[in-house]
Amino acid sequence: xxxxxxxxxxxxxxxxxxxxxxxxxxxxxxxxxxxxxxxxxxxxxxxxxxxxxxxxxxxxxxxxxxxxxxxxxxxxxxxxxxxxxxxxxxxxxxxxxxxxxxxxxxxxxxxxxxxxxxxxxxxxxxxxxxxxxxxxxxxxxxxxxxxxxxxxxxxxxxxxxxxxxxxxxxxxxxxxxxxxxxxxxxxxxxxxxxxxxxxxxxxxxxxxxxxxxxxxxxxxxxxxxxxxxxxxxxxxxxxxxxxxxxxxxxxxxxxxxxxxxxx
Amino acid sequence: xxxxxxxxxxxxxxxxxxxxxxxxxxxxxxxxxxxxxxxxxxxxxxxxxxxxxxxxxxxxxxxxxxxxxxxxxxxxxxxxxxxxxxxxxxxxxxxxxxxxxxxxxxxxxxxxxxxxxxxxxxxxxxxxxxxxxxxxxxxxxxxxxxxxxxxxxxxxxxxxxxxxxxxxxxxxxxxxxxxxxxxxxxxxxxxxxxxxxxxxxxxxxxxxxxxxxxxxxxxxxxxxxxxxxxxxxxxxxxxxxxxxxxxxxxxxxxxxxxxxxxxxxxxxxxxxxxxxxxxxxxxxxxxxxxxxxxxxxxxxxxxxxxxxxxxxxxxxx
Amino acid sequence: xxxxxxxxxxxxxxxxxxxxxxxxxxxxxxxxxxxxxxxxxxxxxxxxxxxxxxxxxxxxxxxxxxxxxxxxxxxxxxxxxxxxxxxxxxxxxxxxxxxxxxxxxxxxxxxxxxxxxxxxxxxxxxxxxxxxxxxxxxxxxxxxxxxxxxxxxxxxxxxxxxxxxxxxxxxxxxxxxxxxxxxxxxxxxxxxxxxxxxxxxxxxxxxxxxxxxxxxxxxxxxxxxxxxxxxxxxxxxxxxxxxxxxxxxxxxxxxxxxxxxxxxxxxxxxxxxxxxxxxxxxxxxxxxxxxxxxxxxxxxxxxxxxxxxxxxxxxxxxxxxxxxxxxxxxxxxxxxxxxxxxxxxxxxxxxxxxxxxxxxxxxxxxxxxxxxxxxxxxxxxxxxx
Numbered sequence: 003x004x005x006x007x008x009x010x011x012x013x014x015x016x017x018x019x020x021x022x023x024x025x026x027x028x029x030x031x032x033x034x035x036x037x038x039x040x041x042x043x044x045x046x047x048x049x050x051x052x053x054x055x056x057x058x059x060x061x062x063x064x065x066x067x068x069x070x071x072x073x074x075x076x077x078x079x080x081x082x083x084x085x086x087x088x089x090x091x092x093x094x095x096x097x098x099x100x101x102x103x104x105x106x107x108x109x110x111x112x113x114x115x116x117x118x119x120x121x122x123x124x125x126x127x128x129x130x131x132x133x134x135x136x137x138x139x140x141x142x143x144x145x146x147x148x149x150x151x152x153x154x155x156x157x158x159x160x161x162x163x164x165x166x167x168x169x170x171x172x173x174x175x176x177x178x179x180x181x182x183x184x185x186x187x188x189x190x191x192x193x194x195x196x197x198x199x200x201x202x203x204x205x206x207x208x209x210x211x212x213x214x215x216x217x218x219x220x221x222x223x224x225x226x227x228x229x230x231x232x233x234x235x236x237x238x239x240x241x242x243x244x245x246x247x248x249x250x251x252x253x254x255x256x257x258x259x260x261x262x263x264x265x
Numbered sequence: 266x267x268x269x270x271x272x273x274x275x276x277x278x279x280x281x282x283x284x285x286x287x288x289x290x291x292x293x294x295x296x297x298x299x300x301x302x303x304x305x306x307x308x309x310x311x312x313x314x315x316x317x318x319x320x321x322x323x324x325x326x327x328x329x330x331x332x333x334x335x336x337x338x339x340x341x342x343x344x345x346x347x348x349x350x351x352x353x354x355x356x357x358x359x360x361x362x363x364x365x366x367x368x369x370x371x372x373x374x375x376x377x378x379x380x381x382x383x384x385x386x387x388x389x390x391x392x393x394x395x396x397x398x399x400x401x402x403x404x405x406x407x408x409x410x411x412x413x414x415x416x417x418x419x420x421x422x423x424x425x426x427x428x429x430x431x432x433x434x435x436x437x438x439x440x441x442x443x444x445x446x447x448x449x450x451x452x453x454x455x456x457x458x459x460x461x462x463x464x465x466x467x468x469x470x471x472x473x474x475x476x477x478x479x480x481x482x483x484x485x486x487x488x489x490x491x492x493x494x495x496x497x498x499x500x501x502x503x504x505x506x507x508x509x510x511x512x513x514x515x516x517x518x519x520x521x522x523x524x525x526x527x528x529x530x531x532x533x534x535x536x537x538x539x540x541x542x543x544x545x546x547x548x549x550x551x552x553x554x555x556x557x558x559x560x561x562x563x564x565x566x567x568x569x570x571x572x573x574x575x576x577x578x579x580x581x582x
Numbered sequence: 583x584x585x586x587x588x589x590x591x592x593x594x595x596x597x598x599x600x601x602x603x604x605x606x607x608x609x610x611x612x613x614x615x616x617x618x619x620x621x622x623x624x625x626x627x628x629x630x631x632x633x634x635x636x637x638x639x640x641x642x643x644x645x646x647x648x649x650x651x652x653x654x655x656x657x658x659x660x661x662x663x664x665x666x667x668x669x670x671x672x673x674x675x676x677x678x679x680x681x682x683x684x685x686x687x688x689x690x691x692x693x694x695x696x697x698x699x700x701x702x703x704x705x706x707x708x709x710x711x712x713x714x715x716x717x718x719x720x721x722x723x724x725x726x727x728x729x730x731x732x733x734x735x736x737x738x739x740x741x742x743x744x745x746x747x748x749x750x751x752x753x754x755x756x757x758x759x760x761x762x763x764x765x766x767x768x769x770x771x772x773x774x775x776x777x778x779x780x781x782x783x784x785x786x787x788x789x790x791x792x793x794x795x796x797x798x799x800x801x802x803x804x805x806x807x808x809x810x811x812x813x814x815x816x817x818x819x820x821x822x823x824x825x826x827x828x829x830x831x832x833x834x835x836x837x838x839x840x841x842x843x844x845x846x847x848x849x850x851x852x853x854x855x856x857x858x859x860x861x862x863x864x865x866x867x868x869x870x871x872x873x874x875x876x877x878x879x880x881x882x883x884x885x886x887x888x889x890x891x892x893x894x895x896x897x898x899x900x901x902x903x904x905x906x907x908x909x910x911x912x913x914x915x916x917x918x919x920x921x922x923x924x925x926x927x928x929x930x931x932x933x934x935x936x937x938x939x940x941x942x943x944x945x946x947x948x949x950x951x952x953x954x955x956x957x958x959x960x961x962x963x964x965x966x967x
Contacts, residue, residue, distance in 0.1 A: 006392040014389030017382050021408055021462055024419030031422055041427060084308035091301045099309070106316055108512075108568055110520025112537045113557045116544050117319035120326060120554070145315040148308050168656050169689035171676040173703035173754065179677075183702075187693050206412050208523060213544070223414050230418035230527050242415040249411045257403050 025246055032239035049240035059225065059241055066221040069136060069211075070204035073143035078197040080144070081151025085196070086189070088152065089159040100156075106149040115213035118142050122214065134216035142214045143204045150203060151196035158192025198256065320561075327554035345555030361539070365559065368536040372519035375457040376511045379465035382458065383510065387470040402470070409463040417524050420456045421447055424528075448530030456524050461517070465510035472506025512571045516564050536560045605668040607632045607758055607790040608653060613662030615648055622648040623659070624814040630758075630792065630807075635784050637793045637801040640811035641837070646794045649811070650760050653792065655679045667757055677706070682751035683760040686767070688743045690735035696746050697722070697731040703754040721753035724783070741772050748783075758790045765800065777804060798838045802826065810834050826887075828870070831966045835885045842891070842932050843965070844884040848876050856964055858882055861930040862905060862954070867962035874966065883965045888920070888935035890961035896951035903956030907932065909948045921946060923954070 006014075032050070036043040053059060088100055106114070118141075122132040132138050166188065170180040186193075208223035215224060222245070229238045328341050349361045390401045408416060424430055424447035431446045446452050480498035489497065522537020529535075536556060543553030608630040615623040623645045630636045638646035651657040653664055655676030663672045671679050682703065690699050700721055704714045722728040725745040735743060744764055751759055761780075765773045781804050784791045795801050801808050802822040809819040810833075818825060818834045826838050835841035846860035856876055857866045867884050869876070876882060900906065907923040910931070923932045932954065946952075 006389055010385060010389050010392070013385045017386050017462075018404065020382070021405070021459060023423060024416045024456075024459060025408060025411060027419045027422045028415060080308040080311060083304045087301055087304035091297070091304070093301050099305070105568075106312070108516050108564060109320075109561065110517060110537070110564060112520055112522050112540055113323070113561050113564075114316070114319075116540055116553060116557055117323045118315070119544060120322050120550065121315070121319035124322065141315060145312065148312060152308065163687065163689060163692075165685050165687055165689035166691060168676075169683070169685055169691075170702070171656065172654055172681075172683045173750065174677045174706035175702075176675070176677050179706060184691060188691075202410055206410070208412075208414055223412055226412070226414045226418065227523070227527075230414065230421065234418060234421060238418075242412075242419075245415060246411050250407045253407045253410050254403060257399065257406075261399065 028239055028242045028246065031236070032243040034236065034239075037236065049237045050244075052237050053240055053244075056237060058220075059222075059237070062220045062222045062225040065136065065219055066205060066223070069139055069143060069221060070201050073140045073147060073204050074197055074201045076140070077144045077147035077151055077200045078193065081148045081196060081200070082155050082189070082193050084148065085152040085155030085159065085192075086185075089156050103149045103152055106146055107153070111146070111207070111209040112213075114146060115142070115210045118145070118210070119213045134214060134219075136216075136219045138214045138216070139211055139219060139221075142210045143207065146207075146210065147200040147203060150199050151193075154196035154199060155189065155192045158195065159189060162188055202252075323554045323557050326551055327558050329551045331549050331551050345552045346559075348552060349555055349559060361556070364534055364536060364539050365563075367533070368519045368560075369563065371453070371457065371521070371525075371535060372515045374454065375461055375518045376465075376515040378454070378458045379462055379510070379514050380469075380507065382462055383465040383469050386462075386466050387473045387506075390466075390470055391473045391476070402467075405463050405466050405470075408460075413460060414523065416460055417456055417527055420452055420459075420528055423447075424452050424455070447528055448533075450529070450533055452528040453525050453533055456528055457518060457521065460524070461514045464513040468509035468513065469503065469506040472503040476502055508571060508574060512567070516567055519563060519567075520560055605632070606630060606665075607634070607667060608792070609663075609665040609668075610649070610653065611663050611665070613649065613652060613659045613664065615645075615652065615657065615659050621814045623652075625662070626811075626814070626816060627662075628809055628816060628819060630790060632790055633788045634806045635781070635791045635793070635804055637795060637805040637808045638811060639795060639798060639801040639808050639837075641796055644811040645814040646811045647762060650683070650762055650792065650794045653758070654681055654683045654760050656683075680757040681760060682754050682756040682758075683762060684744075684747045684751050684764045686763045688735075688747040688764075690743055690746055690750070692735050694734075695731065696727065696733050696735070696738070699735070699746060700750045700753055702750065707754070717753050721749045724752070725749040740768050741776065744768065744776060748780075752787070752789070756789065758792060761791065761793045763795055764793075766795075766797075773800075780804060802838070810837060812837075827963075829885070829963060829965065830873070832883060832885075835963065835965055840888055840933055840935075841885045841963075841965075842888065844886065844930070846882055846884060848878050848880045848882050850878055851876055855959070856882065858884060860884060861925065861928045862957065863903060865957055865962055866959045867964045868959060869964050873964070876964075883967070885963040885965045886957060886961055887963075888933045889918075891932060891934045891957070892955045893921075893934060893936065893952045894955055896953050900953065901956070905954045907952055907954050909946055909950045909952065911948055912946050919946070921952075923952065925954070 033045050033047070034042055035046040035048070084103075088096065088103075118138070122134060122138055125132050132141075166184055167180055170184045175183060206223070207221075208227060211221050212224055212227065215221070220228075222241070226238060226242065229235055327345055328343070330342055330344070349365070386405075390398060390405075393401055422428070426447075434446055446455075476499060480502070481494050484494045484498040519535075520537055522535060522541055525533050525535045526538055526541075529538075540553050540556050540560070543549045543556065547553075606629045608628075610629075611627050613623055613626045614621070626645070626649060638649060640646050648657065652659050653666075655671065655674060655678075659672070663670055665671065666680060690696075691702065694702070697718060701714050701718045704717060709717075719728065722731060725748050727742065727745045727749060730738060730742060730746070735746070738746065747764070764780075765776055768776065777800060780791075784804075793801070793804060802825075805822060807819065807821050808825055810817045810825065812833050818830045820828075825834060829835035829838065829841070832841075832843065835843075844860040844862060844865070846858035846865070849857045849859055849864060851857075851869070854869055854871070855866050856869050857864055865884060896906065906926040908926065909921055910924050911920075911922040913920040918935050918937050921934045921936060923934055924930075925932065934954075
């Protein structure tokens with residue numbers, strides 16, 4: 003195995019710095035006492051202090067979290083069942099459905115967003131359902147989460163010994179008991195991975211939320227976008243830094259958990 | 266109506282004999298069908314209603330005429346597509362063809378720049394010791410899970426006119442004094458590459474990690490210089506990773522609208538911006554749908570080309 | 583006449599269980615199963631008695647595992663029926679049949695300890711905890727795994743896992759225990775040891791065992807009766823001795839051990855004997871009751887086992903029925919030696935197996951001359967195609 007040359011090391015380090023430049027900028031500016039502009043005017047924590055009193059931000063945070071929780075719950079159940087069916091049952095069209103599952107993953111989110119906007123609009127004209135709001139956002143999120151969950155669950159199931167379910171039947175477990183006592187416990191890591199993926203996708207989503215949101219259902223990304231268009235206020239930097247911190251913690255936590263399970 | 270349902274069920278029964286449960290209980294045909302419908306049914310149904318039908322609606326609406334704000338009317342027409350191709354009401358207007366071309370160029374350019382940046386990073390990480398490797402990979406993944414909006418608006422801060430980078434660029438004569446790198450095409454490219462870099466690094470790293478260096482050693486033994494060693498011994502092996510990375514970067518990048526919107530200014534409008542404008546601002550849903558359909562067509566084409574290419578690559582390997 | 587007093591044979595594949603048993607443990611009638619147009623089982627019928635150690639023997643793809651799974655309830659036959667202890671269970675799902683299986687890959691639940699694995703079936707039956715504990719401990723002691731109770735399957739060796747799989751199945755006190763090539767993944771020494779243990783266990787417990795294997799030595803050593811399967815149907819069903827001494831078809835003759843094939847033409851049929859003209863001259867071979875009829879002039883194949891061919895030194899005159907041969911190849915096996923011989927007259931090659939205590943076979947070299955003595959009637963076999 004080649005040893006890393008100093009040249010390679012320098013280039014790679016520079017690229018890592020490039021990768022983190024935006025994150026570092028946001029963190030640094032969150033402590034900047036300047037009210038506007040980007041000149042440095044001293045260190046302060048006032049922007050962080052202002053956050054708890056910022057009702058708009060708190061409402062947005064609550065919406066974001068609630069949306070992610072609800073949509074993840076629904077998508078995990080539906081996606082797990084779909085992933086399980088694709089791995090376990092042979093049926094006509096199985097391979098086609100499997101390949102079709104990748105389509106929603108690659109469709110640009112703006113196209114999915116406007117298509118849902120159109121769909122909700124037309125249904126609303128027809129029978130008054132689907133007023134834009136948290137409900138439509140949950141529906142939209144579940145729609146793009148299901149394929150991800152199904153794909154993750156299906157690929158994790160590949161590593162599962164298919165004889166185990168047969169052994170359970172042989173030993174006297176009916177279908178339901180087999181699922182509860184054998185299949186589900188063994189599938190759980192995959193289901194958890196799918197659920198986490200879905201949760202993160204929902205938290206980070208902007209485009210789909212933007213097009214399917216209504217008054218009063220603003221999420222954090224929408225809030226940040228609005229602020230970025232009008233001109234960034236420093237409290238947004240503080241908010242963003244907190245989000246960055248949580249994301250970093252979550253990523254590190256998940257990595258450590260994975261290593262502990264594999265080790 | 267009821268007859269149709271019973272016919273459908275009878276057809277399912279007949280097909281049920283060909284349905285196998287891969288492992289598990291011995292089930293009768295009827296039980297199998299019920300099981301499969303129960304498991305795959307809910308998700309399939311959901312995706313049918315909330316993914317497929319809306320897309321079909323978009324396709325349909327793109328052939329309709331524009332009604333009053335936010336509605337559509339029935340006279341079927343190709344007008345939106347003609348406008349997209351440049352033949353608007355007032356003669357040839359290259360606005361939309363240019364936007365389409367610009368989006369494709371942006372996507373391809375981003376992918377290319379990402380490849381150039383990701384290669385050294387991937388090789389660097391692959392050459393680290395195991396504990397450092399995990400740490401480095403985690404460092405690459407963290408930006409991935411950090412909100413795209415945050416990483417995007419940050420470039421407004423970094424490239425503001427009074428910022429260090431803009432002043433340096435002005436001093437070098439790359440831009441006018443007093444102007445900023447933001448808003449502008451440079452800002453858009455910088456942000457795109459930075460935002461999509463992890464999507465290129467990770468698949469590329471997966472390929473590099475599995476590299477068989479004996480090919481490189483054989484090439485060096487036979488007298489090849491550095492570039493030829495890379496080109497003949499290493500590049501063929503990392504092709505799958507390169508392809509996956511390009512796919513993960515190019516396809517979303519062409520449909521990107523947030524980044525050009527926040528960093529680009531007026532002259533860098535892309536497909537995404539056009540769609541957003543037509544749906545939210547102008548209320549011209551048929552036209553917006555037509556743009557969406559064409560953009561989706563580009564994506565599907567790219568996906569199809571990739572899957573065919575990668576299958577050949579896999580067979581060669 | 584050959585000493586086949588212990589042989590139990592019948593002309594139809596649906597063989598009756600050994601006399602003296604009331605309700606057979608397993609009755610398979612007319613079972614067929616096809617996968618994507620390929621017939622895995624073709625109208626198979628057999629009967630297995632209580633307390634029997636029965637083997638399904640055959641090469642891979644012969645349908646033995648499919649038959650086992652149908653008996654277990656893990657697969658539905660396309661046609662036919664399965665009865666366990668007199669009750670029709672063809673449409674009873676696997677979890678309700680009084681049958682347990684030891685899988686080839688053991689299929690131990692990786693997320694449970696050994697004890698929980700063994701207790702699984704009892705828990706499914708919803709027995710009371712003290713009863714479960716008692717039976718689990720008893721089961722683990724019988725299979726010598728009691729000290730492994732708290733371990734996980736991933737921490738066990740192949741032989742230990744096999745014992746856990748066995749305990750997990752036996753603890754449910756099934757009427758029939760099915761074993762799907764349970765020793766295939768183990769090395770030779772361990773396999774031999776476990777075969778002995780398995781045999782002793784079955785004798786002690788008195789449970790009906792059905793073993794699926796492709797290892798003919800294993801089947802011969804362990805079983806009361808063996809069904810040899812080929813291409814989805816039963817070629818022959820008998821005890822090991824009958825299968826080896828009196829194989830009925832070419833396939834069975836060559837699957838169990840080696841057999842020299844002597845093609846010939848029928849000269850005459852005298853009651854229960856056939857006389858055929860072969861490269862080794864006119865030979866008489868016994869034809870049991872119930873075999874198909876042969877007529878004079880028909881082509882037939884006789885067989886003779888390598889160890890039944892007697893050789894002597896190439897000295898003196900050739901007596902009637904004897905033939906000269908030269909050695910092509912010598913393979914030393916320890917207790918015996920395999921000699922490949924080429925007959926001087928004609929192109930027939932013979933495989934002969936000699937104990938090294940006789941004839942100093944181990945000292946032979948290729949090219950040397952030996953004499954094949956006259957084949958006696960009891961050493962010859964009539965083979966169907």
